[in-house]
Amino acid sequence: MPQANQIEINPFQQKTEAVAALQAEGITVEAWAPFAEGKNDIFHNPVLSKIGAKYGKSVAQVITRWLVERDIVVLAKSTKPDRMAENLNVFDFALSNEDKAEIAKLDSMFAAIVNHDTVDNLKRISAWKMGV
Numbered sequence: 457m458p459q460a461n462q463i464e465i466n467p468f469q470q471k472t473e474a475v476a477a478l479q480a481e482g483i484t485v486e487a488w489a490p491f492a493e494g495k496n497d498i499f500h501n502p503v504l505s506k507i508g509a510k511y512g513k514s515v516a517q518v519i520t521r522w523l524v525e526r527d528i529v530v531l532a533k534s535t536k537p538d539r540m541a542e543n544l545n546v547f548d549f550a551l552s553n554e555d556k557a558e559i560a561k562l563d564s565m566f567a568a569i570v571n572h573d574t575v576d577n578l579k580r581i582s583a584w585k586m587g588v
């Protein structure tokens with residue numbers, strides 16, 4: 457078995473079942489596009505912004521913390537040193553169960569590369585694209 461598996465994981469693609477299955481096998485899970493490549497206006501998402509405001513943290517820090525708390529390696533990319541430092545500064549706060557329940561509601565809204573691997577996802581993507 458591989459020691460690590462790198463897959464898209466972010467608030468819009470949470471991969472809860474896949475992460476649990478991989479971790480149960482002792483495989484380290486790594487998240488690419490942890491910020492959804494900045495798409496879908498993720499850095500202004502109202503749910504993530506509201507959670508960040510409670511702790512004096514940015515959306516990027518909320519996402520990074522959420523991944524760290526799931527024992528997922530965060531492959532966040534930034535070309536800017538100040539943002540690299542910001543993205544690492546997540547070890548002085550913790551998300552509440554209420555925060556995590558709010559983030560869970562953002563799942564499957566958007567994939568950086570369209571995730572059409574299950575009928576359930578197809579239905580959710582279709583409903584989202586149709587605005588229903």
Ligand SMILES: NC(=O)c1ccc[n+]([C@@H]2O[C@H](COP(=O)([O-])OP(=O)(O)OC[C@H]3O[C@@H](n4cnc5c(N)ncnc54)[C@H](OP(=O)(O)O)[C@@H]3O)[C@@H](O)[C@H]2O)c1
Binds near residue numbers: 487492494499532533
């Ligand atoms: N996307 C893929 O298909 C893929 C596949 C496999 C591996 N990877 C790897 O995964 C890593 C993650 O990069 P990614 O391209 O997938 O996207 P990502 O990390 O989800 O998002 C990167 C974007 O977020 C911005 N950003 C980073 N920190 C920020 C902050 N604190 N505030 C506001 N904006 C911020 C970056 O802009 P600035 O640079 O301007 O800060 C950039 O536009 C990379 O090392 C990549 O090589 C990606």
